[in-house]
Amino acid sequence: MHNKGDKVIRTFENGKLAVEEEDGKWFPPNGPTAFCPNNQRPEETRCFENYSNTLLPVTLYIIWFVRHHNYICDKLKEVNPCWDDDRLFYTARDINNAMSNQIYFREWYETLIGRQNLIKAGVITKDNGFRDLYDENHDPEMTTEYNHAIRWFHLMQESTVKMYDKKGNYLHDYPLLNTTFKMGFIAKNMESFTKSTWSPCHDFDSTVSFDVANRGLPGVQEALDIPAGDLNKARHFGLRSYTDYVEHFEGSKITEWEELEQFVTKANIEKLAHIFEDVRDVDLMAGLWVSKSIKGGYIPELLADILIDQWYRSVKSDRHWYERDNRPHAFTKRQLEQIRKVSVSLLICTVGDGVDEVPKKGFLRVSKKNPLVPCSKIQKIDFRAWADDKCQAKSNKRNGWRNKKN
Ligand code: HEM
Structure with a gap:
């Protein structure tokens, strides 16, 4: 899709993004070129003009972050009534970006890979202060291995959504894939789908859920086997074999099946050996599908290596990385402290529909250890x-003038 820049999504008033109201809720606007083939018209009409219209989780995050941008604008305007549209827009955008990176690295990946593992790899720091890895000679680029390897997460994708009522009581199951390209339906059921995000994800057990393996793009393609595509793509890209990446990242040269045992269980080695003639032929994705999880985390160590390698490159090459203290328009220490407080639970409490309670740790299952807590208990950003x-000087002057007049 041609990137039309931020002009098409701005209102140019108080820094805000354009939104539309539907049944008292705010959404990115509809438009004539938006494509939502599964909407059942005339009831279901929501279809975003300038944002992607695809999967349920992507859709929810788009709606939440767009709303959150406008929420930040309101908060900034409260503390800085003299700020103009541009100042509000760019500052809100910067805070929203930082917030998403904070959630992504310091919450989601800390949960998946383990905090200590990320600190050891240099992707995050032990403390909450500034840090600066920026190197202007380092080009911002993506490794093909990264783009390929993140498809592994199809294995963690649960395709049955659990629906809950306002009080968090379980109602019924819903097939997640039935919401694809069907933004109108999602918009009409925002409360239920927001709460459905508390449902557990698919434990990594080397299997993939039925719908992900069979009906990847409902309404558009009769059938689609996503994992087959995931495996195949590495062959199209000409990526090296699993054992070559093990050697590159872990330093272990593997030429015999038994040597895989530190990374793959005996039972899974047997399965691989049944399919591949030589251990050095195992596809990267096939190896990742059956690898043991990293100590302290939930995903294979080699997958973590590939992800970490990319993130390190990304942080190093990003002049605007939110933790830099000498980037253009950098956060102050006090502002960064506020960003450190954010969480996915805060995002959902702030802009989610009908949400009074959230899981204490948003990326973990609700349990005795991780109960639902009222939103009032979730740490918030202090926009002061x-x-x-x-x-302040301007408003003091104004007040002074008024006082004098009175
Ligand atoms: C219900 C959930 C999901 C569905 C239905 C889905 C569907 C798909 C489909 C149909 C493709 C294209 C397949 C192909 O061309 O071979 C794809 C690609 C991909 N998916 Fe998913 N996906 C889901 C969840 C996820 C998740 C959770 C992640 C990662 C966190 C992810 C990451 C990717 C990546 C990286 C690609 C490759 C994109 C590219 O080649 O540019 N997907 N997905």
Whole structure:
């Protein structure tokens, strides 16, 4: 899709993004070129013009972050009434970006890979202060291995959504794939789908859920075997074999099946040996599908290696990385402290529909250890950290003038 830049999504008023109301809820606007083939018209009409219209989780995050941008604008305007549209827009965008990176690295990947593993790899720091890995000679680029390997997450994708009522009581199951390209239906059921995000994901057990393996793009393609594509893509890209990546990242040269035992269980080695003639022929994805999980995390160590390698490159090559203290328009120490407080639970409490309670740790199953807690118990951003002295001076002057007049 041609990137039309931020102009098409802005209102140019108070920094805000364009949104539309439907049944008292705010959504990115509809438009004539938006494509939602599974909407049942005339009831289901929501279809975003300038954002992607695809899978349920992607859709929810788009709606939440768009709403959150406008929420930040309101908060910034409260503390800085003198800020103009541009200042509000760019500052809100910067805070929203930082927030998504904070959630992604310091919450989601900490949960998946383990905090200590990420600190050891240099992807995150032990403390909450600034850090600067930026190297202007380092080009911002993606490894093909990264783009390929993240398809592994199809294995963690649960395709049955659990629906809950307002009080968090389980109602019934819903096939997740039935929401694809069907934004109108999602928009009409925002409360239920928001709460459905508390459902557990598919434990990594080397299997893939039925719908992900059989009906990847409902309404568009009769049948689609996503894992087959996942395996095949590495062959199209000409990627090296699983054992070559093990050697590259883990330093272990493997030429015999038994040597795989530190990475793959005996039972799974047997399965691989049944399919591949030589251990050095195992496809990268096939190896990742059956590898043991990293200590302290939930995904294979080699997958973590490939992800970490990319993130390190990304942070190093990003001049605007939110933790840099000398980037253009960098956060102050106090502002960064506020960003450190954010969580996916805070995002959902702030902009989610009908949400009074959230899991304490948003990426973990609800349990005795991780109960649902009222939103009032979730740490919040204090936007006074963005208070601009110039605005304060202006408003003091105004008040002074008024006082004199009175
Ligand atoms: C119900 C959930 C999901 C569905 C139905 C789905 C569906 C698909 C489909 C149909 C493709 C294209 C397959 C092909 O061309 O061979 C694809 C590619 C991909 N998916 Fe998923 N996916 C889901 C969840 C996820 C998740 C959770 C992740 C990662 C966190 C993910 C990452 C990717 C990546 C990286 C690609 C490759 C994109 C590219 O080649 O540019 N998907 N997915």
